[in-house]
Amino acid sequence: MILRCPVCGKSPIFAPLLHTRSLRDWFSPLDGCPRCGYPYEREPGYFLASTWMINYGAGSVLGIVIYLALDLTIHPPIGWLLAAVITPIILFNLLFARHSKALFIAIDHLSDPHEKDPGEDGGNLPKPDAPTKGSGGPAQPTPKPKTELQNV
Numbered sequence: 001m002i003l004r005c006p007v008c009g010k011s012p013i014f015a016p017l018l019h020t021r022s023l024r025d026w027f028s029p030l031d032g033c034p035r036c037g038y039p040y041e042r043e044p045g046y047f048l049a050s051t052w053m054i055n056y057g058a059g060s061v062l063g064i065v066i067y068l069a070l071d072l073t074i075h076p077p078i079g080w081l082l083a084a085v086i087t088p089i090i091l092f093n094l095l096f097a098r099h100s101k102a103l104f105i106a107i108d109h110l111s112d113p114h115e116k117d118p119g120e121d122g123g124n125l126p127k128p129d130a131p132t133k134g135s136g137g138p139a140q141p142t143p144k145p146k147t148e149l150q151n152v
């Protein structure tokens with residue numbers, strides 16, 4: 001949540017604010033930890049879960065809370081109510097996007113830590129991708145059950 005590497009706890013996960021030139025820079029983490037080499041994005045699409053579940057999930061909860069609080073207390077007109085609910089959600093999602101990714105990296109590291117491999121590089125480089133289960137490869141032809149011809 002403090003946007004630091006989950007392994008060494010020192011290096012930042014994201015580029016500093018002064019070095020971000022676009023919204024994409026703001027949302028994209030660095031390739032890996034400059035200090036310990038921990039790769040932040042393990043595979044393409046790695047952060048889908050963080051974006052959808054953590055960030056949008058938290059934004060939805062925020063929206064529901066604001067809606068209920070306003071509707072139950074001052075009961076504003078619907079247009080006013082929608083603006084009052086949607087504006088903070090958008091702001092929240094923009095500001096919380098980095099934290100949701102950092103949280104996801106930390107949870108992932110906690111549940112499935114990278115193995116430190118003291119190889120030639122001192123364990124500082126990510127291992128080459130190992131084939132994961134069910135990720136493809138040449139499909140094995142399934143042997144067809146031999147059907148016996150029945151001569152009647």
Ligand SMILES: [Zn+2]
Nearest residue numbers: 005008033036
């Ligand atoms: Zn690190």
